[in-house]
Amino acid sequence: MELQDLYFLIEVIIGGLMAGVLYSLVALGFVLIFKASGVFNFAQGAMVLFAALPVVRLIEWGVPVWAAIAAAAAIMIGLAFVIERTVLRPLVNQEGIILFMATLGVTFLLEGLAQQIWGSEVYRLDIGIPTDPLFLGEILVNGFDISVAVAAGLLVAALIAFFQTTKVGRALRAVADDHQAAQSVGIPLNHIWIIVWSIAGLVALIAGIVWGSKLGVQFAMTFVALKALPVLILGGFTSIPGAIVGGLIVGAGEKLSEVYLGPIIGGGLENWFAYMLAMVVLLFRPQGLFGEKIIERV
Amino acid sequence: MTRRLLATAGAAVVLAAAAVLPDPAWAQANEQFMPVLVYRTGPYAVNGIPFADGYSDYLNMLNERDGGINGVKLVIEECETGYATDRGVECYERLKGKGPTGAALFNPLSTGITYALMDRAPVDKIPVITMGYGRTEAADGSVVPWAFPILGTYWSAADIAMNYISKEVGGVAKLKGKRIALVYHDSPYGKEPIPVLRKLAQDYGFRFDELPVTHPGVEQKATWLQIRQNRPDYVLLWGWGVMNSTSIKEAAAVNFPRERMVGVWWSGAEPDVRPGGDQSKGYKALALHTTGSGATAHEDIRRFVYDRGKGKGKREEIGEVLYNRGMMNAVLATEAIRTAQERYGKKPLTGEQVRWGIENLNITEARIQDLGLVGMMRPVKLSCSDHEGGSRARVHQWDGQKWVILTDWIEANQKMLRPMVEAAAKKYGEEKKITARDCAKTS
Numbered sequence: 001m002e003l004q005d006l007y008f009l010i011e012v013i014i015g016g017l018m019a020g021v022l023y024s025l026v027a028l029g030f031v032l033i034f035k036a037s038g039v040f041n042f043a044q045g046a047m048v049l050f051a052a053l054p055v056v057r058l059i060e061w062g063v064p065v066w067a068a069i070a071a072a073a074a075i076m077i078g079l080a081f082v083i084e085r086t087v088l089r090p091l092v093n094q095e096g097i098i099l100f101m102a103t104l105g106v107t108f109l110l111e112g113l114a115q116q117i118w119g120s121e122v123y124r125l126d127i128g129i130p131t132d133p134l135f136l137g138e139i140l141v142n143g144f145d146i147s148v149a150v151a152a153g154l155l156v157a158a159l160i161a162f163f164q165t166t167k168v169g170r171a172l173r174a175v176a177d178d179h180q181a182a183q184s185v186g187i188p189l190n191h192i193w194i195i196v197w198s199i200a201g202l203v204a205l206i207a208g209i210v211w212g213s214k215l216g217v218q219f220a221m222t223f224v225a226l227k228a229l230p231v232l233i234l235g236g237f238t239s240i241p242g243a244i245v246g247g248l249i250v251g252a253g254e255k256l257s258e259v260y261l262g263p264i265i266g267g268g269l270e271n272w273f274a275y276m277l278a279m280v281v282l283l284f285r286p287q288g289l290f291g292e293k294i295i296e297r298v
Numbered sequence: 299m300t301r302r303l304l305a306t307a308g309a310a311v312v313l314a315a316a317a318v319l320p321d322p323a324w325a326q327a328n329e330q331f332m333p334v335l336v337y338r339t340g341p342y343a344v345n346g347i348p349f350a351d352g353y354s355d356y357l358n359m360l361n362e363r364d365g366g367i368n369g370v371k372l373v374i375e376e377c378e379t380g381y382a383t384d385r386g387v388e389c390y391e392r393l394k395g396k397g398p399t400g401a402a403l404f405n406p407l408s409t410g411i412t413y414a415l416m417d418r419a420p421v422d423k424i425p426v427i428t429m430g431y432g433r434t435e436a437a438d439g440s441v442v443p444w445a446f447p448i449l450g451t452y453w454s455a456a457d458i459a460m461n462y463i464s465k466e467v468g469g470v471a472k473l474k475g476k477r478i479a480l481v482y483h484d485s486p487y488g489k490e491p492i493p494v495l496r497k498l499a500q501d502y503g504f505r506f507d508e509l510p511v512t513h514p515g516v517e518q519k520a521t522w523l524q525i526r527q528n529r530p531d532y533v534l535l536w537g538w539g540v541m542n543s544t545s546i547k548e549a550a551a552v553n554f555p556r557e558r559m560v561g562v563w564w565s566g567a568e569p570d571v572r573p574g575g576d577q578s579k580g581y582k583a584l585a586l587h588t589t590g591s592g593a594t595a596h597e598d599i600r601r602f603v604y605d606r607g608k609g610k611g612k613r614e615e616i617g618e619v620l621y622n623r624g625m626m627n628a629v630l631a632t633e634a635i636r637t638a639q640e641r642y643g644k645k646p647l648t649g650e651q652v653r654w655g656i657e658n659l660n661i662t663e664a665r666i667q668d669l670g671l672v673g674m675m676r677p678v679k680l681s682c683s684d685h686e687g688g689s690r691a692r693v694h695q696w697d698g699q700k701w702v703i704l705t706d707w708i709e710a711n712q713k714m715l716r717p718m719v720e721a722a723a724k725k726y727g728e729e730k731k732i733t734a735r736d737c738a739k740t741s
Contacts, residue, residue: 008527015519115339122344122543122569131577133553140526142551211516214547216573220341220514220540227517258520259527268484268510270520 007138012259013252018145020251021152022214025207026228027235027243028159029200034237035176036196037088038096042103045225046110047201049217051076052208053118056125056217065127069205076201079110084194092189111222120219125212148210155206156244159199163240168195176238233278236291245289250274329373330366330635330646331397332357335389335406340380341514342539344569345620349407350376351611352624355599358610360632362602367635368644373397379411381539386411387418394422399646402635403427403656405627409487412445417730419444424649425656427634429627430455430563430586434490438723439657439685440734446656446685448630448678449586452490452562453718454689454710456534458584459560460498461708462693463532474503479525481518481545482536484510491536491562494718515541522548535561535583542570543578550577557582563691567619571696579698584691587626587675589701591617594670595625619701626675633669634659657682676707682737689715 029044041047051072058068087102130143163169174182175192183189211221227250235246254277258270281288334353337346357372366372375396377389386406394401403425406412412432419426426445428436434453436445450458463478464470480495482488492508499506507528509521515537522545525533533554535545542565549559557580561570566583574581596616603609604616615621638647638655647655661669661678680687689710694701727734 008523011526012520012523015523019517019519112339115343120338120343120347122540122573124573124575126575131547131550133551140552144551214544215516215540216543218341218344218540218573219339220516223341223514223516255520255523259524262520262524266510267508268512270517271512 004138010139011141012255014139014141015145016252016255017248018142018149018251019255020231020247020249021145021149021244022207022210022247023224023227023231023250024244024247025148025152025155025203025210026224027231027247028156028240029203029207030228030232031235031237031240031243032159032196032200032203035240036172037099037175037193038179039088039099039103040096040237041106041200042100042225043106043110044200044204044228045222046107046114047076047079047204048208048211048224049219049221050079050110050114050208051201051205052125052212052217052221053114053123055205055209056123056212057118059125059127060123069209072205072208073202076205077198080194080197080201083197084190088193088197089190107222111219115219122216122218123212125209125217127209127213129210129213144214151206151210152244155203156240159203159240162199172196227274230274230278232288234281234288236288238292239288239290242288242290250277253277327371327373327398328369328646329371329398330402331393331400332372332374332631333389333393333396333401333404334374334376335379335386335404335408335411336376337379337381337407338376339378340382342381345539345564345567346381346407348567348569348611348615348618348620349624349627351609351615352621352626353405353628354610354624355603355616355621356595356625356628357632358603358608359595359599362606362608363598367632368639370635370639370644370646372632379406379408381408381410383408383410383414387414390415390418394424397646399648400424401649402647402652403631403649405429405631407431409433409490410485413486416442416445422649423653425653427627427630427656429630430623431487433726434719435723435726437686437719438683439681440683440737441723441727441732442685443657443682443735444653446680448656448659448680448685448687449626450563450689450691450710451686451719452487452536453494453715454686455562455584455691456491456494457498457710457715458689458691458708459534459562460495460502461711462560462584462705464502467531470502476504476532477507477528477530478504478532478534479507479509479528479530480534480536481509481511481521481525483515483538483541484512487538487564488536491534493722494715495534497714497718511537511541511545514539515544518544518548519551522552522554525549525554526552531558533559535559535565537561537565537570539569543573546571546574546578546581550574556580557695560584560693563623566694566701567623568701569620576698578696580695582693582695582704585619585694585701585703586691587622588673588692588703589617589619589622589694590674593672593674595629595674596670598670599625622674629661629669629671629675630656630659630678633661633665656680657685659687682735682740 033041054072055068171187231246235242254270254273257273336350379386429448432447434451436442561583563584563586571578634655638651642651659680678687690707693705
C-alpha cells in the first residue's frame with residue numbers, strides 16, 4: 001500500500017466515524033425513551049424536524065440564535081407534556097406494540113403539524129459551525145464534522161453525568177430497571193416520562209441543528225431516523241455508550257464498504273450495508289453489543 | 299318480499315345507470331378536466347411545490363383572463379403522490395375518468411411514475427407529457443405514441459452537458475484522457491443518462507465513473523471521498539430534492555470546485571443551491587428555459603391570479619426555476635389542447651384528441667410572443683416520429699444570489715442520439731409487442 005492510499009484509508013475511516021457521530025445523535029433520542037419507558041419511539045426522526053424548524057424560522061424572522069434555540073427547547077418540553085398527557089397516560093400498561101403504533105401516529109402528526117406551522121420549503125441554517133475543509137498534513141478532515149463530534153461528546157458526557165449524579169437521573173435509572181419497584185418507592189412515573197421525553201426532545205433539537213446545518217432544514221431530515229435504526233440494533237436499545245459505539249461502527253463500516261466494495265459490486269451499498277451489519281450482530285447478540293440481556297423466567 | 303325484491307332491483311338499476319351514464323353536471327359542462335399530480339409533501343416537496351404552483355397558476359390565469367381555452371374552462375384537480383410510484387398510479391386511476399371527457403393528459407413529474415404509466419396510457423388513451431424527463435425511448439413517437447418527453451430527454455441532457463464541458467476544456471479532442479464522474483440518484487431517473495455517457499466516453503476517450511447515491515441522498519460522504527480520491531476533471535450531477543444540495547455541500551467538504559460541477563436541469567433550481575450558502579457559489583447546471591419573472595405571462599399571473607387572491611404559492615416565488623418549469627408544462631399542455639381544438643372543435647376534448655394536439659404542437663416565435671413568453675423558451679415543433687420537439691438547453695451558474703446564464707442555447711447532437719433512440723425504441727417495442735406506426739401515413 002502506497003502512502004497516498006494509506007492517507008486515503010485514514011480519511012475514509014475518519015469521515016465514517018464522523019458520520020457515525022451524526023447517526024448517534026439521533027440514536028441517542030431513541031435509547032433515552034426506550035430505556036426509561038420501554039417505548040420504541042418511532043417519532044424521534046419527526047421530532048428532529050419538529051425541533052429544527054422553529055429554530056431556523058425564528059432566526060429568519062430576526063430572533064437571536066440563542067433565543068431561537070431556547071424557544072425550540074421550550075417547544076420540545078411542551079411537546080413532552082402533551083405526549084405524556086394525550087398518548088402515554090391513556091395507554092399506560094398497554095402492550096409495547098400498542099405504544100409503538102401510537103408513536104407512529106405521533107410521527108405523522110408531528111411531520112404534518114411542523115410543516116403546516118413553519119412551512120415546507122428548504123431553510124438554510126447557519127449558526128456559525130465552521131464548514132471549511134481542514135488538512136492535517138495530507139489528510140483532509142471536515143471542520144463541520146469535528147465541531148459536531150465535539151458537541152456530541154459534550155452531550156454524551158452531560159447525559160452520563162445527569163444519569164449518574166443527579167437525583168432525577170437516578171430515578172430515571174430506577175424506572176428503567178423496574179417500573180413497579182420504582183413506583184413502589186414513590187417515584188412518580190408520569191413525571192419521569194415527561195422528563196425523559198423532554199430530554200429526548202432536547203437531544204432531537206441538537207440533532208436537528210446539526211443535521212439542519214448539514215442538509216438545510218427540510219422534510220428529508222426525518223429520514224435520518226432510518227440511519228439510526230441499524231445503530232440501535234448494533235449498539236443495543238438501552239445503552240447510551242452503545243448508541244455512540246454503534247454509530248461509529250455503522251459510520252465507518254458503511255463508508256469503507258462503499259469506497260472499497262462499491263466499485264467492485266456496483267456501488268450504492270452505503271444504505272443497506274449498515275442493516276446487513278446490524279443483522280449479523282442480531283444473529284450472535286440479539287440484545288446488541290451493549291444492550292441488556294433480557295431473561296424471562298416462566 | 300316481492301316489494302323488497304323490486305326495491306333492490308330498482309336500486310341496482312339506478313346504481314348501474316349512474317356508473318354507466320356520464321354525470322349530468324359534467325355532461326352539460328363546457329369544461330376540460332386537468333388532473334395535476336403533485337408532491338407537496340415528502341422528501342421531494344421542496345422541488346414539487348414550486349413546480350405545482352407554476353402549473354396551476356398558469357391554468358388559473360387562463361381561466362381568469364380568457365375564460366379558459368376558447369371558452370372551455372379548465373377544471374384543475376391536484377392529487378398528492380409524494381413522489382411515490384404507487385401513489386402516482388393510484389392518482390392516475392382515480393382521476394383518469396373525471397370530467398365530461400375524462401382527463402386531458404397527465405404530467406407525473408416523476409420518472410418512476412412515468413414508467414408505471416407507460417403501459418396504462420395507451421389502454422386508457424390518455425397522453426402523458428414528460429417535459430425534460432421520463433423514458434428516452436418515448437422520443438420516438440412511432441413506437442411510443444402516448445408519451446411525450448418534450449424539450450429534452452436525459453440522453454439529450456447528457457450530450458448537452460458533455461458538449462459544454464468539451465467547450466470548456468478547449469474542444470472535443472481535449473476530452474481524451476479526462477475523467478468525468480456521474481453522481482446520480484440510484485433510480486430509473488438517475489440511470490437514464492448512463493448509456494449516452496458510456497458511448498461518449500468510448501468515442502471521445504475520457505474515463506467515466508458511475509457513482510450512485512441511494513434515496514433520498516442525505517448521506518453521500520463515501521461518494522465524495524471517492525471523488526476526492528479519483529480527482530475527476532468534472533462531476534455531472536443527476537440528483538433530485540435533498541440529494542442536490544447535499545452533493546454541493548459534500549463537494550465543498552472535499553474541496554471539489556463547484557465550477558467543475560454541471561447538474562442536469564433537475565439539479566439546477568433554487569432549493570438545490572440555497573442550503574449551501576456560499577458553498578454553492580459557482581455551481582453550474584443545465585437550464586431548459588430562462589429564470590426570472592419579467593415575461594408578460596408572469597405579469598398576467600400576478601394580475602389575474604395573485605391580485606385576486608387565487609395564487610397557489612407565494613408571490614415572490616414567481617419566476618424561480620421550478621416555478622417557470624411548471625408554467626412551461628402548463629403552456630405545452632394548454633397549447634396542445636388549443637391545437638387539438640382547431641381540428642376537433644372548441645369543446646372539451648378526450649385524451650385521444652389531446653394526444654393529436656400534442657403530436658401536432660407547433661409553438662413558433664410568433665406564438666411565443668402572443669403567449670407573453672419572449673426570451674423564456676425556444677420554439678417547439680413535434681411530429682409523429684419526434685416527440686421531443688427540439689433538444690436545447692443553456693448552462694446557468696449560481697452566483698450566490700441568483701442564476702446567471704452563461705451560454706447560448708446548446709443543441710444536443712441528434713445525429714448521434716437519434717439512431718440510439720430509435721434502437722432503444724425498437725427494443726422497447728419488441729418487449730411490449732408494439733407495432734410501430736408508419737408516420738408517413740399519419741395525419
